[in-house]
Amino acid sequence: MTRAGNPGSGSDWPEVLCAPVSNLPSHSRLRIALSGGMDSVLLLHIAARLYADAGWLSAVHVNHQLQTNAVHTEGFCRQLCERLGVPLDVRRVSVEGSGNAGRDAGGGIEEAARNARYRVFEQILTPGELLLMAHHGDDQAETVLFRLLRGTGVAGLGGMPSLRPLGNGLLYRPLLDFSREELQVWAMEKGIDWVDDPSNTDQRFDRNFLRQSIIPVLKTRWPSLVSRMAYTARACREHDELAGKLAELRFRQCANDQGALDVDALVELGTTEQKNLLHWWIRHHHHKPPTISNWPQVLADLLSAQPDREPELRGAGFAIRRYQRHLYLVPEQAPLPSGKPVLVPGQRQLWGQWRLTLTAAGNGETPAPEIRISTRAGGERLRPTPNGPSKSLKNWLQEKNIPPWERSRLPLLVEVTDGKEEVVGAGDLWLSGKYSGQAPASGWRIDVERECN
Template identity: 55%
Template sequence: MTQGGKRRPDDLSWPEALTEPVQALRAEPSLLVALSGGLDSIVLLHTVLHCLSGTQVRLRAVHINHQLQANAGDTEAFCRQLCQQLGVELVVERVAVSATDGPAAGLEAGARAARYEVFERLLASGGTLLMAHHQDDQAETVLFRLVRGSGFGGLAGIPARRRLGKGWLVRPFLAVPRCELKQWAETSGLAWVDDPSNQDQRFDRNFLRHAVMPLLKGRWPNLLVRIGRTSEGCREGAELAQTLAQLRFDQLSGDAGELSLDGFKSLSLAEQKNLLRWWIAQSGFAVPERGDWAQVVSELVNAGADREPELAGAGFAIRRFQSALYLVDERTPPRGGISTLVPEQPLRWGGYRITLVRCAGADTQIPRIQVGARQGGERLRAHPEGVSKPLKKWLQEKAVPPWERARLPLMSLDGELIGVGLIWLSPRFQGALPESGWRILVEREFD
């Protein structure tokens, strides 16, 4: 632990580089400061407390104890004591970190995922989370993504402000070098805790910080400014690419959110890759990091009519069906078994939400409507006076993609189909005055 004085923020001398970006947040209704106990977050907490003096902003700090270091308990105790001294409400969350990509990379990714899950939960009612990333962090991030082969979006670096759950994430120190934070903290006599894992060069960022950055700074003293200019240029390029992708999507998309294959083929390869990446990110999924985008695009476009090409990612897949491309949400697996609808109680079924609603004048007897998946052999009478036909053939005629057919909830009453997902519903159970006196509402969970 680095020891210093115990003066309150009002007793300190404040450089404009620290206070100016925080002063802009005085109109926020509530602020949450991520407090690791390290130098950067300690400076941020003191600065925020100083700048909020005389305002009605609700200020809290949150400490995430990853339980990975031997001094994790001491660091938590330090944060508790500091916040008690400063009169700041503190939220402490202990998380379990799982490593999935190896001993070093996996711990980094697991720790990040765990703390951001907590952040989003704490922002469930809105608000703004402040993090103490600084100019050195920005440079390390850009270099890290460069060696990983990132494009414009990755080289844009860390955004100063972005959405996080139902709130916002803001980094007010992003233009401040760490040396200035450290100099001010030492001059002001602040105390903080050094994380021993920050010295472990098995972690990629630590290797860049301790082995690479000092060499680069020695050769180019204004390295941080130069990398900042690069990231700003890449950010502008990424914004232009997103604007273009939005325009192309609006031109080529259909009612179901699918992309016209013929229209997609007419774009250049660069536009095709840009549109796919934008589509994935806009749908809330992580864009796969891969170097074979050209091959993937070629397969989606040029594979034979009897093939089923796809671009698979975490929780989604882009698939081709007939003359269109579809982005398929696979976060909810198909559901099995049979469920019975209970009036006014929504049934969540494989990505759908189904509700049985009693209408005025309905019979007191509740219809026993069952919901299940396709088993094979079902028949459907789409029109009261029409003939029944195999459901499989009817779905083909309706051009329902094969992957959707297995996910469709089938609603039946006394062994007769009365509903097929969002595609068809018997007149007896829809409209302002359904014949049966009961209405069935079907919605998609992710719409």
């Protein structure tokens, strides 16, 4: 534990430090991310002074169970919150790769711990809740420099935003305009205690190497390094915001009613605008754009392929696929259930992103039919119009312009009677009159619902 001096009364905090914590975005409840380090402890003291009596302030401590002092730090946070009258939510997590103590190239244990921490925050935040994190100007400079050395674009050089959505709530960083030195001076003056993380001195980790060995040297040459880096980050965020606005305009020009991008409209744009639009499109669907060294070649493959080709761009949790002169962003889907389940009257059957229910539509005297759910196996036929000719399911789906990846997951509703099978439904595209309408001929109705992506 680091002891700063004699504890202060808590009634004479500098207004310049209290102002950003006093003027917060609209919220119904307030949480403080409490690590036990100097910056988060300082933030908790300020918030407790301003809001403890309001009844909607609490703190959350994530114990990664990685450091030798993890138990001590958790105990310190509990005692601190009890003394300040702030409820504390402690969450213990297991971090993947915690046995790897080597250098964190590509992320490693530090990245895994961060991901575990943010998953906790996403899980606990409810609508209207605001989570305060104590990142300061030195953290911002470190983030920008780290991303620059690792390789990034304008969005990455924008550093950490002061406000962003997180789970069902919002994350806010009120201390980004202060340097670590400024915060530590105030902490020392107020006699605040905190716990030092022993891993912060381990220079096998890239961020620690920057923090301990590089940034101090840069500050001796450029004393205003933190403010300079903050200016760069703000400028990059502004440019990224403008790029996003432009991409949104282009999306409106290039997208159809289903949100797919028209290839012919895309080829009218320059390569830079095409890349910018795809980046925005991917982020808009809450995915991370993939790191690609040769975007011009990827774009050429997507936009210039022959009509019989089906090129795609894969990313984490999604793929961009081309079909009939349009690009579709297709989220990764969980495997479909195995077997061919039978619809049970009155019970909703889950099938991928589909919800299917068989209910009685008459007086209940007609025995329930046997309706099985399956996917295409080949050779299926259906009769889309009453008394009309039957059609090959394969050809019918092609006529409907259903993309191939949707055809393979489409739930087919098959009526089984005396060992004979008849397709009576295909997802929400078609349902036989025997099981639809105001008075289904069978006396039973099938309801089909599809979740939106």
